[in-house]
Amino acid sequence: MIYIISPFENDFESRGTRNLSLYKKLVETGESVKFITSNFSHQNKKKVNNDNFSKDINYKIIDVTPYHSNLSLKRFITHIDFSIKLYLYLYKVIRDGDKIIVSSIPPEMIFVLSFLKKKKHIEITLDVRDIWPDALPLGGLKKKLFRYYCNIFYSQCNKRVDNITYVADSFKSKWVDRYCPSLKGFFLPLGYDESRWYNPKNRKVGDKLKLVYIGYLQSQFPLTEVILAVNNMLDVEFHIIGDGENKRKYKEISSDNIIYHGNQSLEKSAELVTSCDVGILPIGGNAQMPNKLFDYLGASLPILSIGDTDSSKFVCENNIGWISDFNTVEIKKVISIVKNSIEDKVINIEKIRAKYSKEALYDKFIDVLKD
Template sequence: MKKFWIISELFHPDEVSTGYVMTRLAQKLSHEVDIGVICGPIHDLKILTSKDKLEDEIQVLRTGFRISGSKKLPVRLFNIFFLCIAISMKVLIHTRKGDKVIMVTNPPILVPFLSFLKKIKNFELNIIVHDVFPENAIAVGILKKSSIISKFLKFLYNKSYQTSKKLVVVGEDMLDVFKEKIGDREIPMKVITNWADHLQIYPLPNQSISSYYNKNLDDKVVLQFAGNIGRVQGLEQLFDLMIKVNNQNFSIMMIGNGAFQPLLYQKKLDHDLDHIHFCGEKPRDEQITFLNACHISIITLHQGMFGLGVPSKVYNVLAAGKPILYLGDRDSEISRYIKEYDVGWSFSWEQEDEIIQFFEDLSLEFLPKFGVKGKNSRRLAEEKFNESLILDTYSNFLQN
């Protein structure tokens, strides 16, 4: 009997988006097929409790190699490389001919590793694409587009993707990118988005925003950025625009952590951006509370990230019934949601004057308009981004 294997750096009880998605997929498949998981060690031991146990039918094999918490890029690359070797060794040992391997592109270095192992072990390789490397590294300036390294990596990854049996991408814009990457290969591809936890995350209309942050914000429009404060988000450009805005009617609450937080915090101090507040990281089980602690949710992607990723947080923002302010490439996945379903506002980074004017005009008198878009957000989460429907789509596509 063929065995299914899920390969991911992160897995239960880690609740970072990729870990959560792959855990729920494993739980879904475990009721239908023989399944095992090969993953990295538990990232945050503090979240492991006696109740955090998966069903007995899921075999979980973890590597012993642990990634350090360093934010320095060379150290992170070194750690990820050796983690991928450790995961690959377990794949080499435990998979058999004909097994179905389902991997997610995190960490990205794992893609060519498993593509190579597929030729040795003759398993079926199915890839769930959350991030597109090396194009995302080129977009944020880590790699130069014209460099020999970039060209080699694009060739290597395109060839690796072309060895897959099936490909899952998380957006229509990403599908366009992959049609070009795989060329004339007849590989089944399907857009399967992430989902909203709409039963656990929902609007809390009576929640006090001021009480949550322990600040007097009653006379402010409160915008919130929640998530990784890293390179691909393009937040430095947002902060540069805030320097040009003259409006005391709003505040921005930054929830999360990441490599760019020190730089952004220094920019806040240097330019007296007193209306921007850094609130630190929040645990996943507090999502319903902190996602409701705003009037508008900010979602950003660095310029040039079209088709290279969809922030998974967007779905629970919709579930919380919040309108979205999206700043990123034109016609990207989130921009399409906003235009098609009227769940917020979308600007490209080139629309600098329009973005500044949007912030200049923010006022509590527009709360009714925010409410209409928020109701549209909640409806979209319930009807289109339903977890049960999306996991069924995954199961049908990967098994058939």
């Protein structure tokens, strides 16, 4: 049996689908798979009725206490609650030879799984998709305490983890070498879903250049400079798909050409993104190659990558967009010239697009699990 542990990613959430894609691929290859998740929606900050989960997925749904803010004590209580219940469940059902796939966040999960491995002959694959403690926007004493907290929970990783994957090149030096130095690991980007994204042919830019951002409106992906750059530009629309803690602040500084669509279903958000011309990717935190990068690839959208990140390097190396600093004047200057080169960027996207689908990428993951 293979257990995929994914407390806040499931078919109900219109967020990342990496674990769901892995689940489906494993089932297609004849594996027995259990998908362990929670009944709490991180995106909507509320509990989900079990009846809302797909009956086509072999779920174990763990009831957890809710939280209302990403930066709150209650969030860590939820993580601990889930992890303790996860341990108690797995201790009863897991058998020698079973395999576990688990994300590196929240860190409490890998901590309890390390203790489980002391008692059971199991294999653990750790998927490094975000790097705590670096990723959370904390400073001063809170940052020191959170780093200490994470170091405690990650202390057993190097001894207990068998395989490790990471979604951005820089995560190798920033996280893997720090917590799992004995493991080489391998680079496995998030990728896009072929079933979700269709590849429009002969896309033409209209009278108005349509920019789009998709994702949670949080400080790790700051939009302030982009909004100020395009405010009142008569030949530009900026479409924002998603919700979050910064939405009200952004609306207060937005002119009429900034259009907010809120949270949308996976299908509707794909339709909206594909109808636009350029994907906006501002990264101000420690995210490097997030889901939205591959959403834009899936939609064959050239990318304006803002910030010094793995995504900006990827955009430059493949000549599939433009880069900028978080400078309103520079962003405005780049946006003013993109129309003339969109077609060339799309041609370059077509050269690399296919190899970054989840269907193409995750075969490697399956091979590692079956070795």
